[in-house]
Amino acid sequence: MVNSMKKNQNIFYEHQGLIDTHAHLGMLKKRGIPAEERISQIFEAGFRGIIDIGTEADDLGRRMDAFARFEKVRFSAGIWPSAQSIAGREQGIALLETYIAAAPRNRLIAIGECGLDRRHNRPGSAADLGGERELLELQLGLAKKLHLPVIIHSREAGEETREILSHYPDVRGLIHCFSYGIPEARGFLNLGYYLSFSGILTYKNTQGLREALAFTPQDRMFLETDSPYLAPLPFRGKPAHPGMVAETYKAAGELLKIDQEDLKDHIAGNVAALFGITF
Numbered sequence: 001m002v003n004s005m006k007k008n009q010n011i012f013y014e015h016q017g018l019i020d021t022h023a024h025l026g027m028l029k030k031r032g033i034p035a036e037e038r039i040s041q042i043f044e045a046g047f048r049g050i051i052d053i054g055t056e057a058d059d060l061g062r063r064m065d066a067f068a069r070f071e072k073v074r075f076s077a078g079i080w081p082s083a084q085s086i087a088g089r090e091q092g093i094a095l096l097e098t099y100i101a102a103a104p105r106n107r108l109i110a111i112g113e114c115g116l117d118r119r120h121n122r123p124g125s126a127a128d129l130g131g132e133r134e135l136l137e138l139q140l141g142l143a144k145k146l147h148l149p150v151i152i153h154s155r156e157a158g159e160e161t162r163e164i165l166s167h168y169p170d171v172r173g174l175i176h177c178f179s180y181g182i183p184e185a186r187g188f189l190n191l192g193y194y195l196s197f198s199g200i201l202t203y204k205n206t207q208g209l210r211e212a213l214a215f216t217p218q219d220r221m222f223l224e225t226d227s228p229y230l231a232p233l234p235f236r237g238k239p240a241h242p243g244m245v246a247e248t249y250k251a252a253g254e255l256l257k258i259d260q261e262d263l264k265d266h267i268a269g270n271v272a273a274l275f276g277i278t279f
């Protein structure tokens with residue numbers, strides 16, 4: 001009894017006030033995490049909010065059916081650049097728009113994730129690279145039209161991503177799971193983008209990323225899990241859930257030499273500034 005009380009107080013302390021700006025809640029179950037139960041637990045422990053991220057043209061309805069009952073979960077909708085989604089981009093965008101139109105505007109808060117992945121989509125791979133670029137531009141156009149921020153995925157394509165975003169000066173957003181160094185951070189920050197850092201911050205051999213975090217103004221950063229992927233230390237290799245973002249907050253707080261309460265306030269303020277929401 002005493003033990004379990006202690007344990008609960010511990011969970012309460014660790015989760016109070018945290019926000020995870022990037023989770024794929026619909027993918028947790030397949031990785032063995034009882035999603036609803038875990039989400040209920042962390043919200044009961046004071047977790048502040050989760051943004052559940054779309055990757056496919058038609059996944060928004062399914063995700064809302066499963067998770068909209070949690071008031072503090074908000075949703076994005078977007079198309080991740082797989083070879084298949086690139087090939088079907090025009091139908092995909094049309095379908096995405098119908099789902100977005102049907103979603104309550106107070107729950108659907110962003111377009112994405114969308115972007116360029118040159119680790120998966122290499123020259124000579126099945127993906128059409130010009131089409132990948134176009135799929136991103138179609139979603140930037142949608143973000144502009146709907147006045148929604150974008151959540152950008154960018155892997156091994158920092159300069160090309162920056163260049164495309166520079167053609168859409170009216171669109172605001174964040175670079176999710178930022179995994180470049182200071183030069184790229186500077187380029188995206190100069191465009192007005194926010195940078196979102198994942199559990200990779202806690203890994204060894206990612207000093208360049210920690211330097212990029214230290215370089216990023218505190219009013220332009222987010223912290224995320226990308227769960228079920230990228231579990232932070234000490235959970236690396238296991239499926240991640242949003243509660244694990246606590247480890248990333250700790251790592252960021254230590255690096256930036258600011259206390260957790262101040263860091264939580266900054267992140268919540270940044271969520272309000274970019275997405276126009278308070279959890």
Ligand SMILES: [Zn+2]
Pocket residue numbers: 022024053113226
């Ligand atoms: Zn993601």
